Amino acid sequence: MRYLYLDHAATTPVSPPVLEAMLPYFTRAAGNPSSTHAAGRAAHDALETARARTAAAIGAEAREIFFTSGGTESDNWAVKGTALAALRRGRDVHIITTAIEHHAVLRACEALERQGVRVTRLPVDGFGRVDPAEAERAIGPDTALISVMAVNNEIGTIQPIREIGRIARAHGIPFHTDAVQAIGYLPVDVNDWQADLLSLSAHKFRGPKGVGALYVRRGFLPETLLHGGAQERGRRAGTENVPGIVGLGCAIAAAAAAQPEATARLTALRDRLIRGVLDAVPGSRLIGHPTLRQAGNANLSFPGVDQEILLRQLELRGILASAGAACSSGQTEPSHVLAALGLDWEAVTGAIRFSLGTETTGEDIETALAEIPAAVQDARAVQGL
Ligand SMILES: Cc1ncc(COP(=O)(O)O)c(C=O)c1O
Secondary structure (H helix, E strand, O other), X not given: OOOEEOEOOOOOOOOHHHHHHHHHHHOOOOOOOOOOOHHHHHHHHHHHHHHHHHHHHOOOOHHHEEEEOOHHHHHHHHHHHHHHHHHHXXXXXXXXXXXXXXXXXXXXXXXXXXXXXXXXXEOOOOOOOOOHHHHHHHOOOOEEEEEXXXXXXXXXXXXXXXXXXXXXXXXXOOEEEEOOOOEOOEOOOOOOOOOOEEEEEHHHOOOOOOOEEEEEOOOOOOOOOOOOOOHHHHOOOOOOOHHHHHHHHHHHHHHXXXXXXXXXXXXXXXXXXXXXXXXXXXXXXXXXXXXXXOOOEEEEEOOOOOHHHHHHHHHHOOEEOEOOOHHHOOOOOOOHHHHHOOOOHHHHHOEEEEEOOOOOOXXXXXXXXXXXXXXXXXXXXXXXX
């Protein structure tokens, strides 16, 4: 069966040119970038090219880019590294974040709380937006970091990042943003956003899995979490994932170049999907913000329908979607993101995330619109509704 993949927020397929660019670094150009011989130098040059491309895509300087194993590590490094640096200076430490961050940030904050760090989790409104004024009110003398994601991975809501960055800068507080779901969908510029730390992950924009980067503003020094060799200028040890990093560099350059056109195209497809489902399925509703949302994200709820049963019915009809964050799927706990929106239980447990990407066509959306209402009916029948 040919599946229609509408789960690009979980991950994206590697694009053919990215794969092509990576291949030599598994075989004939497989040197270790730390080796001083010709093969090592070639690998080192490939890393530096990827670093320059990554920096250019987000308005940074190459020396501000540190490669990691993905979004999870970048988030952990930003949050824990900043808190540990402040703790080392012997101060009380306070972090401001939101109730709807990815678990990579929230669980890192929980780990820090066990070490005495105080954490404020800002609430969000019914659309999933943070109020910058609340962020400012939460600032205290010991606030060491503000961490607010650019785009939520479940509901696609875009946060007022520029405003929050400006507040953080005005108070002299480092600002981290998880931009994992933003690259390729929004213009991302660390200076425009006044970000001091920014996380990204290659597999969300047609690069490979298991590789990402943390942007660290020049002069800012979060504690190192991975100790060992002198890779990444002594700040992140471990032999670099050269093919993966090459893939990241190609993928981010392509995503940034294509972003304006991709955003316009995907927004039109997304809105066609949303409107079509809302018109065809009585009682269905959109979760998240109607316009301030990532171009690929359509989170739709079918109150009363069990999301796991509906996902199965969608799959039987050839449509692959998700019940929320991919890493949380299969859990019985409700999504912390949907819970934070103040939705009623039926809307939370009936929510499905459809996420569009580069390969999604207008024809795909028409196929989805033909199948989704029928899948909802099937799910209702299975539940005896
Ligand atoms: C917003 C956000 N942050 C962080 C991550 C984690 O990234 P990775 O899968 O590269 O560890 C994800 C991935 O689902 C995400 O959507």
